Amino acid sequence: MDAVPVAFELMEASATAALEARGIVKRYGEREALRGVGFSVHSGELMAVIGPNGAGKTTLLTILAGIARPEEGEVHLPNGDVGWVPQQAALYRRLTVEENLLLFARLESHEDPRASVEEMLELSGLSDRRGELVARLSGGNQQRINIAIGLLSRPVVLLLDEPSVGLDPRQRARLWQFVSTLAERGTTVIFSTHDIQEAERYGKQLLVLADGESLFQGTPEELRDAVRREAPEAASSDFETAFVAFLHHRGH
Amino acid sequence: MRWLLLKDLQILRRSPLQATLLVVYPVLIALLVGFAISRDSDKPRVAFLNEVPADSRVSVGQTELPSINVDDRICGRVECVNVDTREEAEEEVRSGNVLAALVLPGDLVDQINSLSTQNPGTPTVEVIVNEEDPVKAQLVDDRISSLLAQANLVIAKRIAKEGGKFLNLVLNGGSFEVIGQSVEILGLRASAQILQALRPSLPPGALRESLDQVIRFTVLSRSNLDVGGVLISRLTQPIAVDKQVVSASTPPLEIFAIAVAATLTLTFVVVLLVAGSLALEREENAFPRLTRGLVSRSGLLGEKIGLGIAVGLVVTLLLLAGLELFVSLEWGRFGLWLVAILVGGAAFGAAGAALGAAAREVRTVSLLAFMVSLPIAFLSLIPSGAIGGGLYDVIEVVTALFPFKPSLRAMTAALDSAGPGIGGPLLHLAALTVVYAALARLALRRFAVV
Ligand SMILES: Nc1ncnc2c1ncn2[C@@H]1O[C@H](COP(=O)(O)OP(=O)(O)OP(=O)(O)O)[C@@H](O)[C@H]1O
Ligand SMILES: [Mg+2]
Numbered sequence: 001m002d003a004v005p006v007a008f009e010l011m012e013a014s015a016t017a018a019l020e021a022r023g024i025v026k027r028y029g030e031r032e033a034l035r036g037v038g039f040s041v042h043s044g045e046l047m048a049v050i051g052p053n054g055a056g057k058t059t060l061l062t063i064l065a066g067i068a069r070p071e072e073g074e075v076h077l078p079n080g081d082v083g084w085v086p087q088q089a090a091l092y093r094r095l096t097v098e099e100n101l102l103l104f105a106r107l108e109s110h111e112d113p114r115a116s117v118e119e120m121l122e123l124s125g126l127s128d129r130r131g132e133l134v135a136r137l138s139g140g141n142q143q144r145i146n147i148a149i150g151l152l153s154r155p156v157v158l159l160l161d162e163p164s165v166g167l168d169p170r171q172r173a174r175l176w177q178f179v180s181t182l183a184e185r186g187t188t189v190i191f192s193t194h195d196i197q198e199a200e201r202y203g204k205q206l207l208v209l210a211d212g213e214s215l216f217q218g219t220p221e222e223l224r225d226a227v228r229r230e231a232p233e234a235a236s237s238d239f240e241t242a243f244v245a246f247l248h249h250r251g252h
Numbered sequence: 253m254r255w256l257l258l259k260d261l262q263i264l265r266r267s268p269l270q271a272t273l274l275v276v277y278p279v280l281i282a283l284l285v286g287f288a289i290s291r292d293s294d295k296p297r298v299a300f301l302n303e304v305p306a307d308s309r310v311s312v313g314q315t316e317l318p319s320i321n322v323d324d325r326i327c328g329r330v331e332c333v334n335v336d337t338r339e340e341a342e343e344e345v346r347s348g349n350v351l352a353a354l355v356l357p358g359d360l361v362d363q364i365n366s367l368s369t370q371n372p373g374t375p376t377v378e379v380i381v382n383e384e385d386p387v388k389a390q391l392v393d394d395r396i397s398s399l400l401a402q403a404n405l406v407i408a409k410r411i412a413k414e415g416g417k418f419l420n421l422v423l424n425g426g427s428f429e430v431i432g433q434s435v436e437i438l439g440l441r442a443s444a445q446i447l448q449a450l451r452p453s454l455p456p457g458a459l460r461e462s463l464d465q466v467i468r469f470t471v472l473s474r475s476n477l478d479v480g481g482v483l484i485s486r487l488t489q490p491i492a493v494d495k496q497v498v499s500a501s502t503p504p505l506e507i508f509a510i511a512v513a514a515t516l517t518l519t520f521v522v523v524l525l526v527a528g529s530l531a532l533e534r535e536e537n538a539f540p541r542l543t544r545g546l547v548s549r550s551g552l553l554g555e556k557i558g559l560g561i562a563v564g565l566v567v568t569l570l571l572l573a574g575l576e577l578f579v580s581l582e583w584g585r586f587g588l589w590l591v592a593i594l595v596g597g598a599a600f601g602a603a604g605a606a607l608g609a610a611a612r613e614v615r616t617v618s619l620l621a622f623m624v625s626l627p628i629a630f631l632s633l634i635p636s637g638a639i640g641g642g643l644y645d646v647i648e649v650v651t652a653l654f655p656f657k658p659s660l661r662a663m664t665a666a667l668d669s670a671g672p673g674i675g676g677p678l679l680h681l682a683a684l685t686v687v688y689a690a691l692a693r694l695a696l697r698r699f700a701v702v
Contacts, residue, residue, distance in 0.1 A: 067540045084544060090537035107546040149541070 017076070018043040018188040019064065019157050024073035026059050026212075033059040035212045036073070041157075041190060041205060046183050048203030049192040050243075052252065055209040057192040058087055061159045064190065080156025087161035087192075089146040093135035097126055097145055100134060104149045120148040123178060125171070140166040147175065151182075158182065160191035164198060176202050196240045210252040277623060296395055299344040299353035299380075300332040308361040326354065326399065345382045348644065351635070352392050353380040354399070364407065377403075378494045387508065388635030419477055440477070444470040506579050511663040513575070514568050516629060518593060518663075519656055521567045522600035523607065523621045526560035530608030530692075531617040549696045553689065556608070557601035564597040565590075581667065588666035588674060596662055599655035599681040602688035609695035625656070632657040655684050 020040040026033045034056045041047045049057045062068040064075055065084035091100050101120050105113035121127040124144035126137075134142060143166050150158065160179070164172050180202065183189050193199050199206055200220040208216040208223070216223060227246040228235045234245035264271050302323060326332065333350055335341045341353035355378040363375035379396050383389035421428055425439025438446075447467045454460045533539040533552070543549055572581060572589065604621065611617040632651045634644075651657040662677035 062540075065540075065544060067544060081545070084541070086537060086541065088537050090541040092536055092538060104541075104546075107542070 017041065018045070018078070019082075019190070020076040021060075021064065022073055022076075024060070024063060024070045024075070026056070026063060026068065026070045032212050034063070034070070037209065037212070037214045038073070039205075039207050039214065039217050041188050043156075043188055044183050044186045045188055045204050046179065046202055047188075047190045047205040047207060048199035049190065049207045049209060050194070050196060050199045051209035051215075052247065054211075056212045057209055058161055059212075060209065061161050061190065061192060064157075065159050077157065081153055083150045083153040083155030083158040085147050085150030085158070085160045085163055087165075089142045091134045091142060091145055091149070094133060096131050096133055097121070097137070098130040100145060101148060101152070104152050108152050108154075110152070116152060120152065123151070124148045125174065140168060140171060143167060144171065155187065157188040157190065160189065162192050162194065164193065164195065172198075196243050200239060208247075210247055210250065215247070215250055215252075273623065280627065296330050296352075296391075297333055297350040298326075298330040298395075299335045299341045299350045300326060301335050301338065301341050301353065301355045303358040304356050304360050305358065326403075330395070330399070342380055345380045348382065348648075351381070351388075351395065354378075355380065376494050387633065391635060423474055423477055440470050440474045444474065507668045508664060510572070510575055510579065510581070511660055511667050512633070514571055514593075514667075515596065515656065515660045515663050517571050518564045518568050518596055518659065519600055519625050519629060520621075522560040522564040522597050523604040523625055524618055525563055526556045526601045526604030527608035527611070527617045527621050528614050529559060530556050530605055531611060531614045534612065535614055550693060553605050553609075553692055553696065556605055557598060557689070560601035560604060561594060561597035564600065565593050568593050568597075582669060585666060585669060589663075591678070592659070592662040592666035592674065595678050595681045595685075596655060596659035599659065599684045599688065602685045602692060603655055605692035606688045606695060609692045609698075624654075628654045628656050632660060652680070653684075655681055658684070 017040040022038045024034050024037045037056070037060060039047075049060065051057055059068065061084070063070050065082055066075075067084070092103070095103070098117060098121070101117040102113055105116040105120075110116045118127075121130055124141075124147070126141060126144060129137065129141070134145060137145070143163070147160065147163055150160070158179075163179075164175060167175060176198075179189055179191075191203075200223075203220065206216065206218065206220055206223050207214060216226060218226075224239070224242075227239075227242045230249045231242060231245035234242040237245075264274075300323070323332075333344060335344060335353070338355060341355060344350045345353050357376065357378060360375055360377065363373040366373040367375070377400070381389070381392045381396075383392065420426070421437050421439065423440050425437050425442050427434050427436050444467060447463060447470065451460065451463055451467070454463055530553075533542065539552075542552060547555070569589075575581070607620055607624070608617050611620055628651060631647050632654075634647060658677040658680035661672075662674050662681060665671045665674035665677060
């Protein structure tokens, strides 16, 4: 597949943190969804957030996106905007694919909204279905539009909540290729996923959450080491099985 | 079956709002309808002032009729609020505490008595009404005419009966009491017989011809007076009504009907549209995406209310244009129509936004909009005085909290050139707009995140 065209301005990759979170606590009534989570990502880095259901991944991303407010802790974003792609598609189902994209391109005050729409249609591979109502699209295709809209904000940090769910292998590959290109050009990408292999392959940094606690932050290699150390009995199994054993050892 | 039933009950228990509505709403509607039917058609409240001296009696000729006991008769038909002065009566009417006031002036009986004299007067009762809306005016008119018809019927029957006695006396003769003394009256029938008997004893000539004339007269009178008896029994409407209108701002009924139609249209179009489209933002998960820097929450509210006003304006104007086919409207007042629709639309829009922000799904919101708007519109159309004072006060307060009644007033004022000013209702609507917009803004804070 050809390189995906992108319109984002080149950003100088620097070693400074593009986003930093410290001691984040989020409560829903009695339940603590996050208990003091902190991390930092550098510009152009891809960070995967993994962990079991209800670990707090979505909660963390919505806080980073500025939608939810944490009870404690702070988020540092030195410059620029955060783009956000929610887990549940945020689209107008009674508008067509093209109308959805055009609306958000206009709201983002793009100079040439129509050009941005073309670009995103091309990117999502839905050019030939531009005139169709979103409600008629398959779940995977809706997800493609969902992501494309998140990209319209040309963010410095892009947050993707389980972006590959429901995508076919070809679309997945396309998505990650596009995301990698973004990262190469300086966009920081934080994504959550339940696919450990995906996290390992694309994430330069991994953040492991369980029950609102941050269990690990580091590179995939470092996680492998930690897993080998803490769950030696599963060291010979595949990474996913080893990861589950690791969580088990940590009491989750 | 059993498990399905259990499941439904469990779900119902988990949705307290739905469960409460399910119970409260039908009860509320039932009470409303019950009240409307019973109170409205049963006994309207009427202030009653009887200035007639207690010992005066209606008399026919020299016979006094037994007391008719006006108070009981009237107060059996309406709920009487007894007042002592005319001012008090007027005040009761103006405040809407009563539908109308009935004043029986002190000379009423004298006037009625004068009916049987050479110089008949016009006995008049005074009615004070407050015709703030034409539905009410009609209601009052109906009540007055039926009350009056009843009173007239009573008096007419008495008069006819007494009058009939006299006629009978004149026709057939008999005895008749005057100040304790019995007087014998010959009667026309007997007179004619006597004259007939006398006739042969008179010699033919001028004298006999004169007698023949007298005989013809008595016979003719008898038959004519027989007819007179029938006429007397047909005596109607001896009492006239002097109707005083306290605040006469009644628009013609058809203008009022148009105002009601226009306001109802505006209500449903704007409330449903604004509430629904705001709830849709949430249902489509778009709300967080939008409010992350793309649009401010207040901006979003403004957009929805603006949408409601624009569509409400178009639909309401279309309705008015359509009605123009049947009734002619004063298009010269178009500017005022616009103002009434725009300001009313803003208030409905803000109320719809508050509703849309408070509820979760479009379907719930639409249902709620109907459930709230219909009874409010219904309550707003109840005329004052048609129901008990305390209850009416409650209704006044409740309807003042929603934009329907002020919007209806503004619409009526805009359509009716003879109507009251539009300023008051507009101010009322503006205040409601501010309050509801603030409520909506507050509710948006709670809009769920993802
Ligand atoms: N609006 C809410 N009200 C109450 N509790 C909530 C709310 N949103 C999330 N939670 C709770 O916070 C915790 C974290 O939820 P979150 O959605 O962040 O998990 P997650 O890691 O994204 O899970 P998944 O992998 O299933 O998407 C869960 O226990 C969840 O029940
Ligand atoms: Mg999640």
